[in-house]
Amino acid sequence: MTDYEAIIHYAWRAYDHTRTISSIENISAKVSTNSVFQMNMADGNVLIAKVTVFGSFEGFAEDHTIVNVLANNLPVRYANFLSRALMKGNQLFFHRYIDNDTDAWVVFYRPIHIQEKSPKRLNLDQVAKLGREMAAFHRDCTLVSGTLPSSNRDMTTDVDSLLRDLPELYPDHQDMIRRHCHAFLKNTFRLNILGFEKIPVFVDWNIGNFSINKDGSLASRWDYDWFRISTRVSDFYFLSRVVSDVGDQDEFTYEVERMTEDRFLHFLRAYHEVFPLSRAEIRFTKEAYRFFLLNYVLRLGRYFFRPEIAKKLTADVLQVHLPTLDEKFDAEVLVKGLGLD
Structure with missing residues (x-):
């Protein structure tokens, strides 16, 4: 069984090794093979991690890039409508994890406010x-x-x-x-x-x-x-x-x-x-x-x-x-x- 929490830790170290994850909670819908996790950070903030094994890494990165531009460019009434992925430098951050059994990719999001x-x-x-x-x-x-x-x-x-x-x-x-x-x-x-x-x-x-x-x-x-x-x-x-x-x-x-x-x-x-x-x-x-x-x-x-x-x-x-x-x-x-x- 794939250890998704370990993959998230690998991905986070690649993203920002100066911040620490305190705990990870699985908040997935249990319908698809994709997994969504809440990351509780040691500094008190909360982030979301998505681990995907469905589709292709290239398609995953393309879709999230388009969604991020959409979130930024929509009229102001939709300012907080879509969740934005985290960036490193001037690019969205994606982490691809590959071993003998797994090919998975990770993206981190800011939490979105659910009304x-x-x-x-x-x-x-x-x-x-x-x-x-x-x-x-x-x-x-x-x-x-x-x-x-x-x-x-x-x-x-x-x-x-x-x-x-x-x-x-x-x-x-x-x-x-x-x-x-x-x-x-x-x-x-x-x-x-x-x-x-x-x-x-x-x-x-x-x-x-x-x-x-x-x-x-x-x-x-x-x-x-x-x-x-x-x-x-x-x-x-x-x-x-x-x-x-x-x-x-x-x-x-x-x-x-x-x-x-x-x-x-x-x-x-x-x-x-x-x-x-x-x-x-x-x-x-x-x-x-x-x-x-x-x-x-x-x-x-x-x-x-x-x-x-x-x-x-x-x-x-x-x-x-x-x-x-x-x-x-x-x-x-x-x-x-x-x-x-």
Whole structure:
């Protein structure tokens, strides 16, 4: 078993050997393979350490660099919205630890102030408030997108990677997965996603990843595991889960039904009033969901989720969610609901 606390001590000595760690507490969510720790310093301060074995070191460093620039450049109302990574000199500090069994990388954060957690089940006024808040946040992200470092990742290359590895990963499900990959690529071209504005998106908007103020406005956001530069539509599936009638649940699966609820349309209407959506973007909600299943569950899930969770989610995708997607979800309902038909 990897000794993450030892790795943190190694990383901290490389960062600043003049300060001492008194104790380390594991504050991880216990869902993913990533681990988050609270570092209680001998000088009385508190810092956060994240140890990651998921993805690539280069991608990890790229994402955190973009997030730090975003945190610095967003309008002043978001001054304390994102947690910033610590810098050494004029660069973000990353530590890569490699031994015979482990390849892990570490980043240190300043703690972020957590206000109130979102309710497990929102009322309709809260749903509309979240819609307006997310629209304002997305709109403000467009203001600074041109100032952010470039990203080397896009949806098409991720799906191509899954197609390339299919025979090895899913020999018994190749035809079905290949059909959905090709449907995604074809519909992405048809909807001209290359013409969509690209902004920073966090994808995983569950209530354990953000806090709100007493008036329902966004207060802080943490956990950047699935951060990417993409279309704002990439955020909508998880937001549909936040506003759903079912609410937040300890046991979960990634069903499409959350996006068919009237409550999600209520959210989109409030969003659309602040930062209007196009027909093509609404039609892409289906493809963004399909991509989530293909990329984050089938391609990367075995690395990101803990083994027992990855096994269940993968089975659900292969046996239920992908086979029934066309039957269960029609984006035209949302198009009509927003008056865009």
